[in-house]
Amino acid sequence: MLTPLTIGLLGILAALTVLMVLAFRGWTILLLAPLAAMVAAAFSGEPLLAHWTQTFMPSAAGFVAQFFPLFLLGALFGKLMDDSGSVDSIADWMTRSLGPQRAVLAVVLAGAMVTYGGVSLFVAFFVIAPMGLALFRAAAIPRRLLPAAVALGTTTFTMSALPGTPAIQNAIPMPFFGTTPFAAPGLGIVASAVMLGFGLWWLTLRVARARAAGEGFGGDDQPPTDEVALRELASTAREFDPAEMERGQRSPGRPPVALALLPLVLVVAVNLAMSQFILPALDFDFLAEPQWGGTGLSGVGGVWSVATALLVAILVLVGTNIHRFPALRDSVDAGATAAVLPVLSVASLVGFGAVVAALPAFEAVREWVLGIGGGPLVSLATATTILAALTGSASGGMMIALQALGGTFMEIAAVTGLDPSLMHRVTVIASGTLDMLPHNGAVVTMLAVCGCTHRESYLDIVMTGVVSALLALIVVIGLGTVFGSF
Template sequence: MTSTLAIVVSLVLLMYLAYRGITVLLLAPLMAALAVLLSGDIAFFLPIYTETFMSALSGYVLQFLPIFLLGALFGQLMADSGAAHSISRWIVDRLGDEHAILTVVLACSVLTYGGVSLFVVAFAIYPIAIDLFRTADIPKRLVPASIALGSFTFTMTALPGTPAIQNAIPIPYYGTNVFAAPGLGIIASAIMLGGGLWWLRSRAAAARLKGEGYGQHTEAKILGAQPDENNSAMSHMPLVLAILPLILVIGVNGLFTYFIFPNIDLSFLTEKFPSVSPAKMTGLWSLIVALVVACAILVISRLGHWSNLKETINKGVFGFMLPLFNTASEVGYGAVIAGLAGFAIIRDAVLNVAPSNPLISQAVAMNVLAGITGSSSGGLSIALQTLGSDYLRMAQEAGISPELMHRVAVMAAGGFDTLPHCGAIITLLAICKLTHKQSYLNIAAVTMAIPLIALISVIALGTMFGSF
């Protein structure tokens, strides 16, 4: 009982202090240490840190470093080449001011589904969004929710093939790939997109009836948010070249996932790397190859047009470190918690939420941990690190496809991760120069309430019809 209470106290403090803005890099080891001390395992304090916390942290870094690095680099290349700006402006020109909300959501969706970092997308789309909303006389307070709907929801967790890190994390645990349960993913995406647009449009209509308008706001230029129109790479990126890297990320990934790797006998790898399971790793390998190809094509296609290619590459490479080590620290924290005696009580309680249907139990676990950590990738990583083997066993016993488990896990992690203390939400509001009071209710509606409906729908359909 004491150990369980120690875990709860450390979790509450982790959530509260993260909300107050203290970095998880420091919080994770400190809160893990606090849980160990309160549980009475002080004699094992240092070995738990060096052998458990650091082993889990380094293992996560070893496994997912290429995805984080290549994803951050690709996002920076898309931003600095002008590709992101060209795509978003093309969508704006086609849909116009009268469809301001739809335009912002689709622009964010195309970029994030193509592999551009959601933070890069937020910076790139914000200046366009405020121009559209001001012209259409839609309240600015709806801008963050519009960006969040296009960036933080279906393109991150549901659309098959999305290169988001959240969609890659379950691969080594379930032996799946980023296209897991494509039919269910598309249905969930339609629910999130349709429901989110309905909500935002209804809020805009209600504001119009009240005569609210855009509001009085002093707009300041966001550093790095707007492209420099004097830069030829930014101003004249042809649409075909701009969208080609996004197509390659999805296309090359699918090519290697479904055609190349399945038709190669990889058994020879086990002779030199006996711990490697090709069946569980080809999903990650496919994504790595796709990101490398997309980055290379983007660089080559714009040779002679980069303002400072070296600076762009350095900025992209340096940019992956904080997100990676934040998540890895949370994984280390989860490993320490999982090793405490009190965790057995929590684990059994979660696993017994719906013992006959691990989809429900898994959804609860992912949502809770993502909510506590304020991070979909962090919560998902902790849950799978500690409970992944249990869920795979339960799924096999219940005859549930690992692909269905994969999709439900990712979607569930993208639910309560956007509670007020979420770092991505805090950053988004800072970019938009708005407060939680002004915008959070609408963000919560499109990133938590409606995705929860989509998640329940997928669980129900998956339970009745299986994975498809």
């Protein structure tokens, strides 16, 4: 006979299955997340409407309240960088600098440069991919390897490891752990080197084998794409709604590369200055008052730093390229609108996680996670990795894990002396490992814009986007366990 605990656990598994299967078929997460939450609550015999309005919605709304500024400014910055011609200018400069003889490196570095500077992943896809196609064709490198090169440069170390990256994934742990975007910078650099080094080694090996077999660039036919399904998948994968890519007007000209790079440099520089020097030097004791939420600088400083950096970069970008925007208002509208669906989609995943975490059966899940051998870092990494894989979203999976377990791990850190900065970096890197399932929005988009299929390219995407990140995660956990955070 099944016990209530067993039935509750089956309900959580059923809810995750509903969420995963239907999301991968292109169903909107805005409906799937509350539906899956109600399935889990029903199995546990919990009040459904109460969980929807009193558990799900406050958690979803809290995520929007906390992180919408970053989604909004990040999407707007990416759209303005694209419409001003700045991303094209950077891509062209990288193409001229490295040329076809270093085509793989050119694609990887171009993608890394723009995404580390704050340009949205999907904006980078639609610019870097055409550049890569031209380079790969000139170098006679198989087209099927291009998605892996794009993935390495845009979805790995610049998202989860490089200190100060403005990616939303790097921002999510900050309020939970009281950290900054530059948490554990030394470990982040080591992890970046592991991801980049392994990814380039793998791609170099694959190019050499293809040439030895006499394989060239390949055909030019593109596979069909289900645009509706792509949009729904993409909205949970990253922070930009791809439906807004074609809105607005792109500049017919391009700024000089130095001018194009300036906003990217400002994002990193202002982020560093705000988080490490300016905000810590100011008095924010008033934040402890009830009217400001009873918080402190550690709870909001990271978000403030990234938001200020993006805002300064946007103002400089517009000011230095005002004559290059054919329709500035349209570009601004498209960029702002591009943030809405992603933030609501991830917020819905957060609401789902809140309902699951509130169920009595989840206590068994919590105990299982904390009982995993290897210490708290391994437990935290395992929980984040599994949830990112099940949701197909690095940000969604990480948010669910932190909402359910973040407080517990902070208590462990206080007792054991574990540095929250180390937990921050482990969590972010773990979120970017198994999130790249075959139907993940980023994967589907990469394949579509590169004109490749899963059969042709997915193995290489796994090696550069998943295996490289897993190796980096293992190295960071090992170094952090022995030496602590640095």
